[in-house]
Amino acid sequence: MSEPYRLPDERGHFGPYGGRFVAETLIEPLDELAQAWSRLRDDPQFRAELDRDLAHYVGRPSPLYLAERWSEQVGGARLWLKREDLNHTGAHKVNNTVGQALLAQRMGKTRIIAETGAGQHGVATATVAARLGLECVVYMGAEDVRRQAINVYRMRLLGAEVVPVESGSKTLKDALNEAMRDWVTHVDDTFYIIGTVAGPHPYPEMVREFQAVIGREARAQMLEQAGRLPDALVACVGGGSNAIGLFHPFLGDEDVAMYGVEGGGEGLASGRHAAPLCAGRPGVLHGNRTYLMEDEDGQIIPTHSISAGLDYPGVGPEHAWLKDSGRVEYVAVTDDEALAAFHELTRCEGIMPALESSHALAYARQLAQRLGKGTDVLVNLSGRGDKDIHTVAALEGIRV
């Protein structure tokens, strides 16, 4: 398989993006992590252990499913779903936490920390920590703790300590700040499992490599099941790990178009959204240079999306690069459009998608109609929607 580029460079740069923008105390631990990662990434024993966990613990490979009835209803391209919702813990997040936890174990770290927004990455982290017998602390914005009570309880059942973060906007970005503060305080025994392809080098590259299993499988499955590559890939983008995971193994396939779908909230014009690639500009936050939602003074501004997993003011630096290079097109879908797609897929395929993934579905629907019959669109169904039942019910005025 051809690789169109070899990014990031040795210091984690994707063109002008990425890098390592952290306080001095974290430079040495990041070097230690980068060294461990470069030593183990091609180590046959580490790979074998990871592959075994992905097969028997996560349940990979995840199926590639042709949604025939939905395709017919949409009336255009054939729509294929990469079923990351069928993974253990119900989303793609676990691909990464399994990998980083193995790395933590090899590095002799005994304590795991993580940040979480909706709680999916927190649950996936608490899950692998429980399995490996590692102490686990998850930082979560106080506002999200309130909104996502079930996932908080899930993490606690798994033995994790969930720490509500009361600073700033009390959401995902503040949880990330607090996890960084914990790490700087406990660098000797603690491994920070970042949940997306953002943060200081080597995280964006490392998380991409753990998630690229999605795209490698999907590419092979597509060739096997359809006898051809898809015309387009569609994935939602919050931090962007499921999207990078799907896109990356296809980057050398020039005829495969790629679309990253951001949380458009109440519409880009409203200002209430979570679409830094569509409506933000480059800046520096959380250890990397990337597109951000910021005000004219360079302060990070609150975001809005119906989907907690997309509700983040930054995005992985490789997406920033892929946007500027034109290889991937980034678009936004509103809360209402995502919600309609959630209902449509649930009712016509019996698959309840996460609200994050529903953004990708909503755009795939438009794209399928545009591309028309005889084409193939592959959508990353990054997570299942059980966690969103309360949100959806509340929007419809139903108490469950």
Added chain:
Amino acid sequence: MSRIQTRFRALREAGRSALVPYVTAGDPDPDFTVPLMHRMVAAGADLIELGVPFSDPMADGPVIQAACERALAHRVNLRQVLAMVARFREDDPDTPVVLMGYLNPVEVMGYETFAQEAARAGVDGVLTVDLPLEEGEDLWAALDAHGLDPIFLLAPTTDDERARRVAARARGFLYYVSLKGVTGAAHLDLAAVRERIQDLRRLTDLPLGVGFGIRGAEDAAHVAAFADAAVVGSALVRRIEEHLGHRDAALAAIEDLLRAMRHAMDARTQESGP
């Protein structure tokens, strides 16, 4: 010679260590900061670190996070902070001022514009917490061009080889972070800090300041015995927090703490140093 270099040279000749207070600009409101700066100088401050408020202060503990939030509630931005320094300069041509903050507000203003306007306002040094050695050359070149000193942190995790490279790029002084943690943390191990400062003396001739975790006069006096500067931040900002709505009481509390520190520091003669 820059104002910072002049100040440290004079202190060294007098056998004294610098008392360096940190406050967040615009906390609790924009009118408080300039009078506070003058008051701190009157109480014995040798150099002032002025924090530029940021929405996501990743390296700061809860006290300075709250200070940033209070300042941002008044929408205090980098230009206003520079204006505060310019006003301070009208009445104090000598006390060096170092801006301390995060990179993003500087990125938005643009490195060249920032360096030019900071120099014009009378800023002397710039410390961007989240800009390590490997990423900052463009900004430091702009600072160089306008006669501003790039100030760097050294951490307990910084090894000798790296410390040497950082020292080679720094000017003015080096700021040793006395603990693994965020600003205002509690577990200061003075013996370990002293040992590290003595090691660092062999790597650089730059003055060495110590901060993060210095709370009272006793800590400051201990630090002054082996370092060229004691930086105190969260302990001062906490005085602001404790006296919200009572500016005179806040000013008096900060002055009291600084005077006590100054007194305790001067009671000790500096033991080491060139």
